[in-house]
Amino acid sequence: MAAEDIKDLVVIEKTSVQEVFLHRPTLDGILDQIRTKALSIAPDLSTATSRKSIASVAYNVAKAKTYLDDLAKERVAELKELPKLIDENRKYMRYSLDALKDEVRQPLTDWEAEQERIAAEKKAAEEAAALARQIEADHEIGLLMNREHDRLAEEKRQAELRAQQEREAEIARQAEERARREAEEKAEAERQAAMRRELEAKLAAERAEQEREAAEQRAKDAEARAVREKAEAEERARQAAIEAEANAKRAAEEAAAAERRRQETEAEAKAAEERRRAADTAHRAMVNREALDDLMATGLNEEQAKAVVCAIVKKQVRHIAIQY
Structure with a gap:
């Protein structure tokens, strides 16, 4: 059946479909309109044309039903899409x-980020x-402590040096005195012996004076x-004196050699201490550098990492220390 035939029974605007099916009185009005038009034809079964007209009207009523039902279903489908569309528009x-x-x-x-950056830079600078x-x-x-330590060490070294020199000088003096005394004692003994022998010879000569001729020889x-x-x-x-002098000279030379050895030992000890200090300083610098690198590897910049290392070295961070 043509759309014009359906419109003879009912005409609904698409925008009105929702109102029609949500309000029963409106729907009843449309149904009454269709009923009125459908029953407006007087039934006449005597002719084929009349009978055909009755069938056509009944068919139009069925098509009107399908038409209205399709409009309602189409609107329902549109309404089902509304939540999805609303959600999408809401998002x-x-x-x-x-x-x-x-x-x-x-x-x-x-501005807040800039203020935080300025504050952070100011705090870091402070x-x-x-x-x-x-x-x-x-x-x-x-x-100051190193200079004081060096001063005390130098004073101690000078005192020890003076004491050593005094001891060595005293040892040399005593050795020289002992050699001189021994030489004098030995010379005196020889002189006394010579005097005794001379006296004995003189006495013998005097005794032999009376027998001079026989004893002259x-x-x-x-x-x-x-x-x-x-x-x-x-x-x-004379030889004893020379030997004593040589002994004294040898003792002085040995004392001088001992002083040279002592100075060399002291210089070696001082150099070893300086090497130990330098090695300790280098080791501490290496350990601090490694700690600094590890902290920078965690995301800190160099200044922040230095601040952390210094705080740990100063023992300002509890439960954390650097092992050197």
Whole structure:
């Protein structure tokens, strides 16, 4: 049946479908309209044309039913899409307004970030300055302590050197005195012996005076022997003095050699101490550098990492220490 035939019974605007099927009185009005039009034809079964007209009207009523039902189903389908469309538009609305909110607040957000950055830089600068002052103070104290330590060590070394020199000088003096005394005692003994022998020779000569002729030769021999022995004694005394002088000189040379060895030992000890200090300083610097690198590997910048290492070295961080 043509659409014009259906419209003879009912005409509904598409925008009105929802109102028609949500309000029974409106729907009843449309049904009454269709009923009125359908029953407006007087039934006449006497002719084929009349009978055909009755069938056509009944068919139009069926088509009107299908037409109305299709309109309702189409509207229901549209209504089922509404929640999805509303959700999509709701999400779009939230995203748009969130973006607008962020756009509106962005200058304030940037300003706050800039203030935080300025505050962080100021704090870092203050901490770095404080740390630099502390490091400088610690360095000055360390230098003063090193100078004081070196001064005391030098005073001790000088005192020990003077004491050693005095001991060595006393040892040399005593050795020289002992050698001189021994030489004098030995020379005196030789002289006394020579005097005794000379006296004995003189007495013997006097005793032999009465027998001079017989003993003249013996007296001459005795006198010659005495002279020879005296010369030998004097020579032995001279040799003893020379030996004592050589001993004293050797003792002085040994004392000087001992002093040189002591100075060399002291210089070696001082050099070893300086090497130990340098090695310790280098080791501490290496350990601090490794700790600094590890902290920077966690995301800290160099200044922040230095601040952490310095705080640990100063024992400002509880339960944490660097093992050197």
